[in-house]
Each structure stands twice: as structure tokens, then as C-alpha cells.
Amino acid sequence: MKRTEDHTNSELRRLQEENAGHLAKLAAYEMAKALSSEAQQAADEALARDDGAAGALEVARDARANAMRMAMELQSTFDALVPYFVYRTVLEQELEEKRAKVHEAQVEVKASRRRYHDAMDALEVLSAELQKANELAAAARVMAVAPGDHHGVLNLAADATPKQAKKAYKRMRGNLDPERSSAPDAAAAFERLEAAYKALGPPPS
Numbered sequence: 001m002k003r004t005e006d007h008t009n010s011e012l013r014r015l016q017e018e019n020a021g022h023l024a025k026l027a028a029y030e031m032a033k034a035l036s037s038e039a040q041q042a043a044d045e046a047l048a049r050d051d052g053a054a055g056a057l058e059v060a061r062d063a064r065a066n067a068m069r070m071a072m073e074l075q076s077t078f079d080a081l082v083p084y085f086v087y088r089t090v091l092e093q094e095l096e097e098k099r100a101k102v103h104e105a106q107v108e109v110k111a112s113r114r115r116y117h118d119a120m121d122a123l124e125v126l127s128a129e130l131q132k133a134n135e136l137a138a139a140a141r142v143m144a145v146a147p148g149d150h151h152g153v154l155n156l157a158a159d160a161t162p163k164q165a166k167k168a169y170k171r172m173r174g175n176l177d178p179e180r181s182s183a184p185d186a187a188a189a190f191e192r193l194e195a196a197y198k199a200l201g202p203p204p205s
Helices: 002-018 020-049 053-073 075-144 162-176 186-200
Strands: none
Touching: 002 020, 020 075, 075 162, 075 186, 162 186
């Protein structure tokens, strides 16, 4: 966007430099019109007061005549400035359109960020709910096993190795840790898990 603005400003400066003479004449004409209007206003006020109206009217006529003469002489200047004003309008319009597109893109980026954060918040809530469901299910499964059925607690076959028991214990520990689990039976289930691991896991080193 900065490159576009720099290019547009550079083109506008070039146009002004190329048409400096015509623009100066146009500015002089605008000033003459303003002076003519002021003189006419002064003449009208003098007439209303009946105070020096003749002199004021003369000044107003001279100013108006000067402005009209300048307007007639400036016909070629007006013609020469038509491309200047057209190109300047095109440049300014293009710049404004690009600014509008940049603004729209910025708005869309903000909206996308907002949607992303909303999705992440929803995902976090869903993840917490899923974790809670896993904790409840893990505790319920362990508590449903008959007391003393260590293989059932670890969900292992009767011929499972100590290495398999260790792997199962590590997998289940996170969902049954009473310090983290939200399951009401987490403490009791965790005790059964610890007992099953001691019975089936590798011997202490």
C-alpha cells in the first residue's frame, strides 16, 4: 500500500510541475473572481447605506470586467488543464479503491483471527469435556472389575507379560490420578490400579 501511495503522490507532483503555469493562471483567475464578488458585495452594501455607492459600483464593475477578461483569456488554459484534472481524479480514485480493499482485507483478517480464537476456545472446552468423559469411563471400568482381578483392572490377557502390565499402567494412570481426575471413584480406582501393577508389573529394581 505504501508503494502505491508513493507512486500516486509522485505522479501528482509530476502533473503539478508540468502544469504549474496553467495552475498559476487558474489560481489568479479564482482570486480575481473572489475580488469581484467582494467588490460587488461592498457596492451593494454602499447602495443600501447610500454612502459612496458610485465609487463602489465603479470598483465592482472594474473587478467584474477584469475577471471576465481573464476568463476569456484562460480558455486555452482550461482546455490544457482538462487532462490534468481527469488524470488526477483517476489517480486519486484508484488510490482510494486500493485503500478500501486494504481496509476490507484488514477487517477480514481481524474476523478470521476472531473465528480462530473462538474455534480454539471451543476446542479447549471440547477437549476438557472429552478428558472428563475419559476419566469417568476409566474409573467406572476399573470399579466394574471384580476385586482382585488384576488382569481385568489392567485390561490384559491372563498370559500378559510384566512389560505389558507396565505399559497398561502408564496408559491408565493419567485418567485415574485422584489429584487430576474429576471422577468420583478416581481414588478407589487408582488404588486398584496400583495394586494390579504391583502384582503384575516388573519387580522393583
